[in-house]
Amino acid sequence: MLETYLFEEKERLALGLPARPLTETRTLALCDLLEAPPAGREALLLDLLTHRVPPGVDEAAKVKAAFLGAIARREKHSPLINEEKAVALLGTMLGGYSIRLLIDFLDMADLAPLAAEQLSRSIFVFDDYRTVMAMAAENSHAAAVVEAWKTARWFSDRPPVAEKITLTVFRVDGEITTDDFSPAGQAGTRSDIPLHALSMLQSRYEKPLETMAELKQKGYPLVFVGDVVGTGSSRKSAVNSLVWHIGHDIPHVPNKRRGGVVLGGKIAPIFFNTLEDAGALAIECDVSALGHGDTVSVFPQDGRIVNETTGKEVARFVLKSPVLLDGVRAGGRIALIVGRTLTNSVRRDLGLADADIFADPARPKKSAGGFTRAQKIVGAACGKAGVVPGEYCEPVLATVGSQDTTGSMTRDELKELACLSFGADLVMQSFCHTAAYPTDNDKMMHADLTAFFTQRGGIALRPGDGVIHSWINRMLLPNTVGTGGDSHTRFPVGISFPAGSGLVAFAAATGRMPLDMPESVLVKFSGQCRPGITLRDMVNMIPYAAISRGFLTVEKKNKQNLFSGRILEMESEADLTVAQAFELTDASAERSAAASTIRLNIERVVEFVKGNVALLEDLLARGYRDAGTISRRIEAMQQWLADPVLIQADADAQYAAVLEIDCSAYDQPILACPNDPDDVRLLSDVAGTAIDEVFIGSCMTNVSHFRNAAAILGQADRLKAKLWITPPTRMDRDTLGAENHLAVFERLGARIEIPGCSLCMGNQARVSPGAVVMSTSTRNFPNRMGDDTKVFLGSAELAAVCAILGRIPTADEYQDMVSML
Numbered sequence: 001m002l003e004t005y006l007f008e009e010k011e012r013l014a015l016g017l018p019a020r021p022l023t024e025t026r027t028l029a030l031c032d033l034l035e036a037p038p039a040g041r042e043a044l045l046l047d048l049l050t051h052r053v054p055p056g057v058d059e060a061a062k063v064k065a066a067f068l069g070a071i072a073r074r075e076k077h078s079p080l081i082n083e084e085k086a087v088a089l090l091g092t093m094l095g096g097y098s099i100r101l102l103i104d105f106l107d108m109a110d111l112a113p114l115a116a117e118q119l120s121r122s123i124f125v126f127d128d129y130r131t132v133m134a135m136a137a138e139n140s141h142a143a144a145v146v147e148a149w150k151t152a153r154w155f156s157d158r159p160p161v162a163e164k165i166t167l168t169v170f171r172v173d174g175e176i177t178t179d180d181f182s183p184a185g186q187a188g189t190r191s192d193i194p195l196h197a198l199s200m201l202q203s204r205y206e207k208p209l210e211t212m213a214e215l216k217q218k219g220y221p222l223v224f225v226g227d228v229v230g231t232g233s234s235r236k237s238a239v240n241s242l243v244w245h246i247g248h249d250i251p252h253v254p255n256k257r258r259g260g261v262v263l264g265g266k267i268a269p270i271f272f273n274t275l276e277d278a279g280a281l282a283i284e285c286d287v288s289a290l291g292h293g294d295t296v297s298v299f300p301q302d303g304r305i306v307n308e309t310t311g312k313e314v315a316r317f318v319l320k321s322p323v324l325l326d327g328v329r330a331g332g333r334i335a336l337i338v339g340r341t342l343t344n345s346v347r348r349d350l351g352l353a354d355a356d357i358f359a360d361p362a363r364p365k366k367s368a369g370g371f372t373r374a375q376k377i378v379g380a381a382c383g384k385a386g387v388v389p390g391e392y393c394e395p396v397l398a399t400v401g402s403q404d405t406t407g408s409m410t411r412d413e414l415k416e417l418a419c420l421s422f423g424a425d426l427v428m429q430s431f432c433h434t435a436a437y438p439t440d441n442d443k444m445m446h447a448d449l450t451a452f453f454t455q456r457g458g459i460a461l462r463p464g465d466g467v468i469h470s471w472i473n474r475m476l477l478p479n480t481v482g483t484g485g486d487s488h489t490r491f492p493v494g495i496s497f498p499a500g501s502g503l504v505a506f507a508a509a510t511g512r513m514p515l516d517m518p519e520s521v522l523v524k525f526s527g528q529c530r531p532g533i534t535l536r537d538m539v540n541m542i543p544y545a546a547i548s549r550g551f552l553t554v555e556k557k558n559k560q561n562l563f564s565g566r567i568l569e570m571e572s573e574a575d576l577t578v579a580q581a582f583e584l585t586d587a588s589a590e591r592s593a594a595a596s597t598i599r600l601n602i603e604r605v606v607e608f609v610k611g612n613v614a615l616l617e618d619l620l621a622r623g624y625r626d627a628g629t630i631s632r633r634i635e636a637m638q639q640w641l642a643d644p645v646l647i648q649a650d651a652d653a654q655y656a657a658v659l660e661i662d663c664s665a666y667d668q669p670i671l672a673c674p675n676d677p678d679d680v681r682l683l684s685d686v687a688g689t690a691i692d693e694v695f696i697g698s699c700m701t702n703v704s705h706f707r708n709a710a711a712i713l714g715q716a717d718r719l720k721a722k723l724w725i726t727p728p729t730r731m732d733r734d735t736l737g738a739e740n741h742l743a744v745f746e747r748l749g750a751r752i753e754i755p756g757c758s759l760c761m762g763n764q765a766r767v768s769p770g771a772v773v774m775s776t777s778t779r780n781f782p783n784r785m786g787d788d789t790k791v792f793l794g795s796a797e798l799a800a801v802c803a804i805l806g807r808i809p810t811a812d813e814y815q816d817m818v819s820m821l
Contacts, residue, residue, distance in 0.1 A: 001029035002041065005048075017194045021254040022052050024059035031067040034078045046080050052254050055094040056124070056416040065090060065097035072101070072111060087111055091118025092252040096418035099125050103132060106141045116141040120148030121157070123339040124418045133349060150350065152343045152357050155336075161281070161325045164297050166308060167223035167261055168215045170246075171292040172205055175228040175556045175676075177781045178271065180204045181238035184405075184763040184784060187433065188441060190237040191408035193255050197244040203783045212245055215293060221260070222246045223298070225290050227556045229264035230271025231592055232781060233487050233761075236409050236500035239274040247280065250331070253416070258332055261298060263287055263305070263315075265558065269518070269565040269594045270487055274500030276324070279332035285317035288557070300325055321516055322359045323392070334417075334506050337394075337514055361392030362516070370650025372520045374567045374597045377495045377647050381481040389519040389656075394512045398494075400424045401472040401484030402508070404442075405433045405763060406501045407449045410485055413505035420456065423511035426633050427458035428472055432756040435463035437764045454625040458508070461624075466729030466755035469699040473582055474612045477636055478605055479647045483507045487589040488699055488778055490596050492581040493605055493646075495567075497595045518566050518594045519656040525572040527664030532815050535580050536700070536776070536795035538663060539587040540670035542568075544680045545661045554679045561678075562657055563591035569655070570598040574663075578608040579702045586699055590677040590779055602646050609644075613637050615731075668811040669798050674772075674790035675782045686792070687810045691774045693767045694803040695785070696796050697726030697753070698760035698777040703735050705776065705796035708821055710741035712800040713748055715817070720806025721774075723750040724765075726758040748803075759785050774802040797821065 005026065009019035022030065030048055037045050053064045070076040071086040081089070087105060090098040099122065105115035119125070119132065129149065135142035148154070172180075181200050182190065189196040201208035215222055224246055230238065246260035258279035265287050267275075275282040281300065290296060295308040305315040319325070323336070330336035336358075344354045371379065371386030379386035381395030400422075402410045407429055429449050434442040450460040461471060469488050476482070478493045485504040489496045497515060499507070507513040523542055546552035551562035568588040576584075581598045588596035616634050620627055668683045696709050706727060713719075725745045727733040733755050736742045745752055758765055760777035767773055767786035776799055780791035792808070801809050801817045809817065 001026050002033065002038075002044075015198070017198075018255055019052065020192070021054045022048065022060050024063055027053055027060040027063040031063060034067075034080055035076060037078075037080060042080055050089060050092070051252060054412070054415065055092075055096070055253055056418045057096040057420055058412075058415040061093060061415070062097050065093060065101060068098075069101040072105060083111060084114055087114045087118060091121065094253070094416060094418070095122055095124025096415070099128050099418070103128060103135075106132070106135060106139055106145070112139075112141040116144045119145045121154050123154050123335065123342050125342065126418070129342060129346060133346065146346060149342055149346045150352070150355075152339065152355050154339050155330060155343075156357060158329055158331070161300055161328050163301055164299055165261060165281075166220050166295065166297045168218045168220045169225050169290050169292055169294040169296060170212055170215055170222045171225040171287075171290065172201065173227060175231060175559075176204070176226045177232040178230060178235040178238035179232055179781045179784050181230070181241050182235045184761045185766075187405040187761075187763040188439065190235075190240075190405060191412060193240045193244055193257075196237055197241040200241040200245065218295065220295060223261040223263060223296065225263045225287050227264070227287065228266045228268075228559050229262060230268040232268070232779065236274055236406060236413075236485075236502055239271065239278050239280070239500060240409070243278050243280055247278070259328070263290065266561065266564060268592050270498055270500065272320070272565075273333075273503060276327050276333040277500060277502040279328055279330075279335075281324070281328050283317050283319070285315045287315065289314040321362060321392075323361050326359045332502075333514060334502055337506070362390045363392075364388055364390040367654055369652040369654040372522070372567075372569055372653040372655065373599065373647060373649040374495050374520055374569055374595065375517070375653075376649070377479055377597065378481055378515070378517060380479060380647065387517045389517055391517045393515050393517060395481045395515060397424050397482050397507050397511055397513055398426065398477050398480035399472060399475060399482035399491075399496075400427045400504060400508045401468050401482070401486070401489050402427070402429045402453070402504060403433060403468040403484075403486050404429075404431045404445065404449065405761070406485040406504075408445060409501035410505045410508070411449060411452050413502045414456075414509060417505055417509045419505070419509035422457045422508050424508050425511065425636075426475060426629055427453065427456070427508045428461065428468075428475060429453040429458055430461045430465065430468035430471060431463040432465075432467045433761055433763055435756045436754050436758060438463065457626050457629050459619075459624065459626055459629055464730060464754050464756070466727070466732070467699045467757055469582070469586065470702070470728040473578070474615050475633060476612075477633070478609065478640060479645070483513055488586050490582070490585040490588055492578050492585050492598060493600065493608065495595050495597050498589070520567040520569050521563055521593075522655040522658045523568060523570045524658065524660045525570070525574065525663055526660065527573065527662045529574070529663045530667055532797070532818050533663065533666055533669065534795040534797055535583045537666065537669050539584060540672060540680045540794075541661050541663065541666060542587075542591065542659070543672075543678050544670050545659055547678075547680070549659070551657070551659065552678060554676060561592055562659070563588070563593045565592065565594050566656060568593040568596040569649070570596070572599070575601055575604065577604055579704070583700055583702075586778070599648060600646070602644055605646060606641065606644050609637050609641055613641075669794055669814065671798070671808075672780060672793035674792065675780050677779050677793060683798070683808070683811050683814060687808050689792075689808045690772060691721045691792075691802045691805075691807055692771040693722040693724065693773045694799050695724040695726070695759045695767075695773060695775040695777060696799050697724065697728065697758050699728055699757075700778055701728055701776050701796055703727070703732040706732065706736050706741055707739070708818075709796045709800040710736075710744040711821060712797060712817060713803065714744050716748060716804045719748050719750075719803045721803045723748065723803045724753065724759055725750045726753040727755050730755050762786065774799045774808070
């Protein structure tokens with residue numbers, strides 16, 4: 001084992017990478033070597049056990065904990081590790097398998113003082129704290145642990161955030177998306193953080209790694225600066241890569257870093273929250289006076305930034321939350337929440353008030369008027385009538401989703417959280433991004449995540465089932481809150497706050513999530529859409545109307561975006577189906593909204609939930625797991641159907657802004673133009689543009705879109721643009737096959753992909769380099785669907801017309817070709 005490990009370590013060091021963490025098999029072999037260490041390898045073996053084994057409930061951590069426990073109990077012997085050293089090492093494992101051992105050692109006189117010291121600094125103990133409290137009356141060492149938890153020693157022993165942080169600016173102008181930080185084409189390396197970090201900004205910035213290395217020679221850590229930072233997918237991998245370059249190592253956690261400072265004119269809300277989870281200091285401010293390579297000092301408590309060369313103040317800021325610095329001090333927002341919960345739980349059990357060592361979250365007063373729909377849904381999840389904007393809360397989550405390109409990271413975060421069973425009522429894992437062309441590693445990942453999630457009570461879909469969002473919507477309970485590891489986890493019959501893998505893991509493990517309640521913006525659709533104007537055009541009406549009113553700008557410098565970080569709430573005079581409603585809520589991700597809700601008629605939701613009960617019953621019949629979780633959700637759906645009620649906004653609800661849109665005013669489709677989903681224009685503005693390839697698919701589509709596309713395409717003998725067809729779910733595919741729509745696509749030579757994300761993410765199949773594309777997908781960031789591509793976003797109906805013509809039609813051509821619908 002040792003020689004193989006050293007060989008692999010040498011290979012990775014040549015790439016500037018640390019060795020991979022030890023696996024379960026290698027940790028077993030390491031423990032054997034530690035009992036009889038080869039001469040000259042003693043220091044290496046001890047270092048590997050101390051620093052290269054993942055913490056928590058990783059399989060390797062289980063081996064390490066058992067080995068150290070056996071040494072502490074004198075059941076095994078190593079000349080390098082005595083009983084005291086074994087206990088000390090157990091204290092570095094962040095919880096999980098080590099906690100029960102340390103609690104047991106409180107009853108062993110020779111080990112109890114050291115075990116107590118390790119437990120005093122441990123926070124990932126969850127319900128095991130009650131065991132220690134029960135022991136405290138008769139065990140002085142247990143009492144010392146309780147005292148340490150009560151006074152939050154785990155927090156007070158950590159140094160506070162420095163009053164002055166001196167840094168060197170690494171600046172990237174314009175909009176920096178999560179695709180820039182974490183390219184979709186490298187999705188297979190995301191769980192290997194240092195390896196994946198090598199791809200950061202490679203398609204956006206010339207020699208980024210060399211530039212950062214040169215800047216670090218100035219002797220200060222880097223601060224990342226951008227105009228608009230972190231828009232796009234909710235990729236923890238994007239933050240992982242950035243923090244790998246600007247943060248610092250985490251003791252006893254291999255190949256992961258935390259900390260760092262990020263400054264942005266705008267920081268996308270999911271990215272901001274994920275930075276918080278990683279222990280980074282995220283600050284929104286005017287960055288126009290911060291130049292690349294400048295040496296600056298950030299004064300977090302004072303809210304100012306000073307150029308060290310000139311001595312001039314270059315920016316002022318207000319921290320998003322008074323709790324922000326506590327999260328940095330604790331090593332991340334999740335660590336703060338877990339530790340604070342432990343401390344206050346102990347204090348409450350002792351009859352004491354909550355600790356005053358932590359910064360108080362904002363407690364805004366309720367303004368006159370009622371609650372919005374979102375505020376009432378979140379309020380219900382917190383056991384109250386409503387939650388006001390700016391209020392900190394921790395709503396109970398009914399549904400949590402994880403997908404395959406982030407699932408491995410979510411799994412690793414769950415291991416660090418010592419999660420052996422899910423606290424959320426329903427957790428679902430999908431395989432929609434890697435099912436079409438799975439590598440051997442993908443197939444191993446599919447099997448591993450299926451076992452991991454179902455063992456903890458989660459539901460695992462199967463490769464080829466389809467897109468996470470299309471599926472998780474079929475598992476929802478109306479009026480409930482959830483989250484998911486994808487920015488398009490946007491519930492049409494409740495509310496979801498999408499998140500990065502760390503927060504998704506926390507939500508799955510605990511059944512709650514931290515939330516600073518955002519403000520709401522109301523979009524009111526009135527009037528009926530004219531013939532040929534689709535739901536996708538309604539999606540694009542939102543940015544189109546916002547731009548015309550000055551609420552949104554396409555320009556990234558000093559960007560205006562009314563929706564950024566807010567909840568996009570919608571109402572429509574049309575009697576929308578739930579599938580249509582999702583098309584609108586789904587697209588709120590492109591507005592950088594924190595979440596979205598939409599008012600629906602209850603008859604539509606009842607119809608939807610009845611169909612979902614049948615679908616879940618079919619999953620049970622097909623042997624999907626976890627059967628208990630599926631059955632429990634069916635029962636909850638049936639209970640709601642017995643007395644169906646939808647939470648609606650109060651008549652006097654207050655909004656940050658109201659945007660009214662008259663659908664009848666639009667007589668032609670609206671497209672998002674290359675390469676920005678905010679850059680929306682009328683069809684007549686871009687008519688005649690040659691189109692090389694057309695993609696009809698993604699979570700923005702449902703079976704009705706393909707029916708319409710087939711009807712339009714059925715008029716053609718051949719196509720002038722390459723056509724890609726990807727139904728979002730296997731149910732949609734089967735329906736399209738039974739109705740002979742797939743036969744239309746096949747006759748015209750379309751490339752039909754298995755249900756899943758396909759070109760929308762571009763991590764497997766991609767369009768030709770330099771292609772001009774018409775797509776129904778979610779977003780059109782540079783290089784996402786293919787290298788150097790130009791991508792328009794529009795409806796399936798318009799896409800079908802473009803496939804026939806090989807260009808974008810005129811408004812009259814479009815209306816003529818869709819008139820039969």
